[in-house]
Amino acid sequence: MEKIIDGIFAVDKEHKQKLILIQTLRPHLLATDGSTANKILRSCVTRLEERDVQCRALGARVMEIMHQVYPEKVLSALHETDLCNVDCAALTSKLIIKSIKDEPL
Numbered sequence: 001m002e003k004i005i006d007g008i009f010a011v012d013k014e015h016k017q018k019l020i021l022i023q024t025l026r027p028h029l030l031a032t033d034g035s036t037a038n039k040i041l042r043s044c045v046t047r048l049e050e051r052d053v054q055c056r057a058l059g060a061r062v063m064e065i066m067h068q069v070y071p072e073k074v075l076s077a078l079h080e081t082d083l084c085n086v087d088c089a090a091l092t093s094k095l096i097i098k099s100i101k102d103e104p105l
Helices: 003-012 016-023 026-030 034-048 053-065 071-080 086-100
Strands: none
Touching: 003 016, 003 034, 003 053, 016 026, 016 053, 026 053, 034 053, 034 071, 034 086, 053 071, 053 086, 071 086
16 A cells, blocks of 8 residues: 555656545555555655645645554654654644544543
8 A cells, every 4th residue: 555655656747646546545545554654654744745735745645544543553653753844843733723623521
């Protein structure tokens, strides 16, 4: 699965097409085991720190999907990023707020 995600990032297609591919893979992302999830998240963290805005957006989208199953792993991976990076900080804030909202009182 991590090779498929890396392939989507690498393929020369329009950003919208890549987002559609990622959305198509959503059920598979949600079904990944912990080890594969860690590899995918490491790849996404690398993408979040790239200069290309669209690449960062794709990495963020994959992490948002993975957060539904592995919230702790995603937030832990984001903790290792440079929070001076606006995209990393924004995604971290968004997912922390989502985690708080999803917690039962």
